[in-house]
Amino acid sequence: MDTTTFEDDAVDPDAKVAKQLGIHIKSLIRWDRRPGLNFPKPLVINGRKYRRRREIQEFLQRAAVAHARTPSNK
Numbered sequence: 001m002d003t004t005t006f007e008d009d010a011v012d013p014d015a016k017v018a019k020q021l022g023i024h025i026k027s028l029i030r031w032d033r034r035p036g037l038n039f040p041k042p043l044v045i046n047g048r049k050y051r052r053r054r055e056i057q058e059f060l061q062r063a064a065v066a067h068a069r070t071p072s073n074k
Contacts, residue, residue, distance in 0.1 A: 011043060011050040
């Protein structure tokens with residue numbers, strides 16, 4: 001039985017993703033070139049790049065955990 005919902009597959013254009021993350025859209029292009037960063041790959045639809053919301057949320061959670069594990073310099 002397929003339990004996928006529309007929300008599970010929701011996508012946002014790169015411009016919206018960049019705005020939500022508070023970064024310049026060109027940063028997404030640079031992040032795409034850094035495989036070690038494990039940033040979600042874009043979906044290209046009609047020549048435009050989109051990202052899955054679920055994958056962005058998972059990336060942010062991984063980044064938050066990694067940041068919390070980093071010892072402070074105090």
